[in-house]
Amino acid sequence: MGIRDRLSGNEAIANAMKQINPDVMPAFPITPSTEIPQYFSQFVANGEVDTEFVTVESEHSAMSACIGSEAAGARTVTATSSAGLALMHEVLYVAASSRLPITLACVNRALTGPININADHGDSMGARDSGWIQIYSENNQEAYDNFIQAFRIGEHPDVQLPVMVCQDGFITSHGVENIELIETEKVKNFVGDYCPENYMLNPNETIAHGPYDSPVYYMEHKRQQLEAMKNAKEVILSVGKEFGEMSGRFYDFFEAYKLEDAEVAIVVLNSTAGTAKDVVDAMREEGKKVGLLKLRIFRPFPGEEIAQALKNVKAVAVMDRHEGFSTIGGPVFSEVRTVLYDLPNPPKTISYVYGLGGRDVRTIHIESIYNELLAVKDGKDQGEAYRYLGVRE
Amino acid sequence: MSNLTEIRWHGRGGQGAKTASLLLADAAFNTGNYVQGFPEYGPERMGAPITAYNRISSAPLRVHSNIYEPDFVVVVDETLLSTVDVTAGLKAEGAIIINTPKSVDEIKSKIRGYSGRMFTIDARKISEETLGRNFPNTPMLGAVVKVSGVMEEKAFLDAMEGSFKHKFATKPEVISGNMAALKEAMQEVAK
Structure with a gap:
């Protein structure tokens, strides 16, 4: 104990x-x-x-x-x-x-x-x-x-x-x-x-x-x-x-939270993963098949394992609390998308830059991402794949 | 089901709102709960408006955002009422507790758009009488526990006595004053 x-x-x-x-x-x-x-x-x-x-x-x-x-x-x-x-x-x-x-x-x-x-x-x-x-x-x-x-x-x-x-x-x-x-x-x-x-x-x-x-x-x-x-x-x-x-606490490269039968998923690391878990539970209550991949190890990057974990989802949002100025999405997004490329039927991917400089991330923000992913899964045009979460334009 | 209670503290830098939120987390932990106690950090200046938060629950806490729909709001400094929207998102079935010598009727006009319960407490007076100085956070802590019922009162007081004994190990003479401040606040706020 x-x-x-x-x-x-x-x-x-x-x-x-x-x-x-x-x-x-x-x-x-x-x-x-x-x-x-x-x-x-x-x-x-x-x-x-x-x-x-x-x-x-x-x-x-x-x-x-x-x-x-x-x-x-x-x-x-x-x-x-x-x-x-x-x-x-x-x-x-x-x-x-x-x-x-x-x-x-x-x-x-x-x-x-x-x-x-x-x-x-x-x-x-x-x-x-x-x-x-x-x-x-x-x-x-x-x-x-x-x-x-x-x-x-x-x-x-x-x-x-x-x-x-x-x-x-x-x-x-x-x-x-x-x-x-x-x-x-x-x-x-x-x-x-x-x-x-x-x-x-x-x-x-x-x-x-x-x-x-x-x-x-x-x-x-x-x-x-x-x-x-x-x-x-x-x-x-x-x-x-x-x-x-x-x-009693086991650790892997990442935590796959309700990912097994998920149709859409978010990839995120650090504290926002906890907020996302509450959202996953609430949306699961409503019958929505959403899941979470909480990345624990970023270096070395567990690419094959991530691809396997996400191979059955239809749409994935990768969240980055960093702007790398590549202009093609955040760094975690770029690497996740790279490893998904080799899958026979890769999911749609969207990059969300969020929380920069301590901008608070609420459950409603996470919920909005899942709803967007579910719409994409149901055939909505993916649109811009490189997005900012909760920014004033 | 878990019984989550969310509390938001409004104070000014240096008044101890952050410390009060951490003390409340401590007491709630010591009475068997899952807790979060965290301040919202900005530029740290004496006198600037600050916010601190508590989540208290019987189930593990995972959410890591600020609190936007609190069950209870504690205002440690009355002057914030005219500059900060202290009741933003406050649940109608919750309550607001304000540190002021004024009565609820006298201060009502400053809190527009909130129909829930309001309590006032003269934390300055209690603090000066029991501690000899203006430390409003200890009476406000007693007041919020009384109003929210988030903890059983005796268990709370026992837990606080333990915390104070630990915190003030080198100056035990202030423990009785702090305990008196808590108890008096718990009586006064209920009136």
Whole structure:
């Protein structure tokens, strides 16, 4: 039995960090993730963990310190948001290509221009090509559960990649909700000790990190990195299953909610998935066959599995809380549509950009999407496939 | 069926409406409910209008939007009545609770288009008498629990005493004042 509690998403992450007791945490505060290092530094000050907490002068330095300590052989965590993740951008690639399984709590917030502090996936979507595994969380419970699993995934010998665990800024990071925590002893046993095969502070086998890589080898190293990302898929599934056996909460690449017999479906990630579940239930009561695919793993992208899950629906809306300016739809939409292309009878697809800069998403908005999809299923002309939800034109 | 109660708080930055919503979530959690307590964040300025929310239910809560059709509205600062549409979406079978020294009859004219129940409470007076300072959020918390009946009163007071003991571990002298503020508000608002 777990421990019944009520915590904000930020408290949940800080609590997971406390239970794991990592070796090093370099961090620089930024809204809305500031509370994570704030709470954690209290645990350090109180002696509840023996983590080395490194205060730095910027997020670029925070990630650089993460790289140094993880390369040395120390289990390392950090947290950031928005411009903080953007300032880390250069070194995110160094962490991934050096195969350093750093764990980062990303509290999703809009990027500046105009300045905004609220929920938006522009920060992590901007880092989607950096080589980090990305896990998204519907609520505080999933942020906590995903953060605990991240160590097992990233540190697995077949993977050795950094992992960012994302949740929506303010909506879940600052919202207090019920949560079931796992006993610390169980968390510690599940995560285990960090025993990297190669690390810089091993005097018996010296290694170099970050040397110049000429055209003779660079491409092979990228290919190996891709292989690690592919390997992550199997590890994510086995860790999700093992976590379920411990906690009762099982995790897959995505949650297929009432999707089995659905005629139309929405694909969405993070907190809006919870709102969509309420809408699915209400519309199912009215006999409408609607379903939801809540994407949990965005990197690696579980393309084949998504195509299989959506192969029988007639129309799909893919929701993006980010404008990527491709002018052909949001980033999640583009990838979902790509994998549906190979199906013999692919569903109609519509891209909905929503919730930018914290614009609230209500059940009536989700319901309007399902009604539109049902109309398309019944033969209505699909019309514009690239839409904005709830925007004033 | 779940018995969902949705509450919207209107206050000004610095008055503790956010803290009150988190305390209510705490108390509802401690009495066995599923809870949400969350503020709507904007630029954080002392005195600017702010909104905070509570959902309390016997079933798990999944929706992650603000509350547009609340069962109850709590107005921590009377001056908001002329600038914020505090009764927007408020259910007719619900109620609004306003912090003011005025009576319901005196303040009625400021709340147009709402036919439901109205309550006033002088949270400032109660706070100054029990706590020696103007912390309106504690009396308003007692008032909303009394009016909404969202929790059994004794269970609420026991849960709050536990919360205050935890929150004020380093200054236990303020616990009795806070408890008195809650109790007095629960009596006064019902009048």
